[in-house]
Amino acid sequence: MATGSAQLDATTTPPRLRVAGDWTLAHYGTLERAVDALKSRLDSHTPIDLSGLGTLDTAGAALLAGLLGARRLSDLASDDPTLPAAQRALLQTVGKAMAGYVEPKAKRRHNTATELLARIGAAMENVWHQQVRLLGFVGLTLESLFRTILHPRRWRVTSLVSHVEQTGLDAVPIVALLTFMVGAVVAFLGSTVLADFGATIYTVDLVAFSFLREFAVLLTAILMAGRTASAFTAQIGSMKANEEIDAIRALGLDPMELLVLPRVLAMLASLPMLTFLAMIAGLVGGGLVCAMVLDIPPVMFVNLVKSDIGVRHFLVGMAKAPIFAFLIAVIGCLEGFKVTGSAESVGEHTTSSVVQSIFVVILLDAVAALFYMEMGW
């Protein structure tokens, strides 16, 4: 197979364009260079000799159309007797297609400084819009929650139970293991630092205090943000991309009621339960380290917790769980609804839902800590 070529034969007057060899995708690079070199030297009257043309495919035909102009090619294809009919038909088809084809315009470039400013501005505006949307969505969720709560027939019990299983039950092992280990680590740290003051007995208080008030709920919420908010976004997002949400609406059903409420309620049920579990696991982890390293037997550990730590610490910790749960679930669902058609967008919004929910959880936790301190709880 000979590589395709195009040459201007100057021995004849006027000069004649000879097209020869195989014009196929395999030789695209070479052919394109030849076309570029010749393009400016042709005019609309240059005679053309296609008799040496070998194999031709659509890529080759497109290059020829670029060289000769789509119109000229169509004319040529319709009356050049040296070409086989099949190739004429191909040239004509490609010529016709390219006659309507306009090359896309290049985008106008701005300089870097203005682009940077524009991006900062757009990002700020975006943050503001997201907050407004989140607030709106929170309202919408609450509204449909109160609307359906009065109609027990419209409760999606099956869906709710299945989501509780996925978000709550299935997360038990990971939550328990993680908080157990963190409890042990906190006890270790406490015993090391407090040993210098001969106050290792306060390790018990340290573990119990930190787990009941902060760590259990915070760690569980962060885990849920990573595990469940992302799942919510991906589920709802791929439904959105697949027009399933539109189908739900077109069937006269309410996606809030069908998709969002079961998820939010499941989260509201799961997170407090998991938080409670996390408190226990953390205390067990701490207790184990106390027993093994500090010779504080478990019975004494429990007694110390009972006498030193008021029940309000437990309540203060637990009180945060439903709020975190609600926000994590709402952010996960809202990000799902923001997905546009592509798979990439599903990924983007999944990331964003995890980042946002972790951010919100930590921010709220800090605010709550300040509040509790001021209140003296």
Place this chain on the structure above:
Amino acid sequence: MNAVAKPHPVDNVIEVRDLVNRFGTQTVHEHLDLDVRRGEILGVVGGSGTGKSVLLRSIVGLRRPTSGQVRVFGQDLQDLPPEQRSRVERRFGVLFQNGALFSSLNIVENVAMPLIEHAGLQRPDAQQLGGVKLALAGLPAGAETKYPSELSGGMVKRAALARALALDPEILFLDEPTAGLDPISAAAFDQLILTLRDALGLTVFLVTHDLDTLYTICDRVAVLSQKKVLVVGPLDEVAQCPDPWVQAYFHGPRGRAAEEAHERAPFTEVK
């Protein structure tokens, strides 16, 4: 590039022998045999759910058959090492029933992707050629920067055809290409396939429910029914098959209308 055919000793580019496909307890194909000859346009018809798409997936190697053999260019894809398998797969163009466009690329990038990956074109060249392929498939100018989610159903089909044609493949697998197109576009589509077949010597495996397409461009028709290929041959022979489904298909109201239309204006093939 590999799309340029080496002369091959066998005349059948696809040979399916004794194919069995099962999903759990459901048997879709039972001892199915089919040959596709070089350079022909084979129309595959059958009721919904008779396993046309599954057959197509088995042939292109996306589905390992429960048993039996599928040979393409004389080779069984399932037996080939990955490198060689990819080389064979490059000689295919596949249009999936639902388009299967990459949702995070716009459509000209969708078409340009195989050109960049397999034909080694530079990105600007690939995009320009991709634009030509899109125009060839009948997409209006200006549509090339749209994303798949922004397209109409028919435009998805066209963009998917353009991607299937990107490398000028030797075998073109089309799964219901004209479903969702208006009749004028569908006719243009048929004409395009025919032109390309004549100019490039493509072999076309065409799953379709469109009777007009069958009448105008198919050289042979295979009817899938009762888990196997019931009959295969030129259309007028197949239409004589006494099987009730075949009779209803070709001699029902729509079948008759298509036949009459074809007889009134027989398609002038480019010779």
